Amino acid sequence: TQLLEQSPQFLSIQEGENLTVYCNSSSVFSSLQWYRQEPGEGPVLLVTVVTGGEVKKLKRLTFQFGDARKDSSLHITAAQTGDTGLYLCAGRDNFNKFYFGSGTKLNVKP
């Protein structure tokens, strides 16, 4: 059983479409990070959210931390082929340990 479940596991969409990826847990986290990983490379940090209800925007990407700090979502507007990759959420607990989610593999077709 994983602490952080992401959905969907796989997502294949056309360029220009919108999508949302979810990261859910029954545990409360002090903060949550989103990473993107491309084949053959390590994950790269996209954003850190700290406050319950916080919303952060990074160009076409919108990140939200749930009010109870148990879940988060990543919304991409007008997806581009360059958004293709594995999206990972990672939560930090009160003991300062990071737990990574199960991952969402996104494929944006031209």
Place this chain on the structure above:
Amino acid sequence: DTAVSQTPKYLVTQMGNDKSIKCEQNLGHDTMYWYKQDSKKFLKIMFSYNNKELIINETVPNRFSPKSPDKAHLNLHINSLELGDSAVYFCASSRAGVGWNQPQHFGDGTRLSIL
């Protein structure tokens, strides 16, 4: 120029062998980590060192032994390799203490295949 570098990038070896993976970071970070990513892309922390001192030691077989000669290096030695050890191993580093809201910078991974 590379921030976190791991060697080797690929490692293919026989069951029962002993092997080491090296990691170096030139970011001046105090904290370094080893993660294992399985075939389903699940990334799980194995160890974390802060200023050469072991901070996190997850439930990992004692065949795995990390060594930090200085705060810029964290190597991983694995004894008596087993088939289940096949995975991609990532080294990462971050500023300040473990778990602070600092980004973790990852290497490109070492793909370990056990025959």
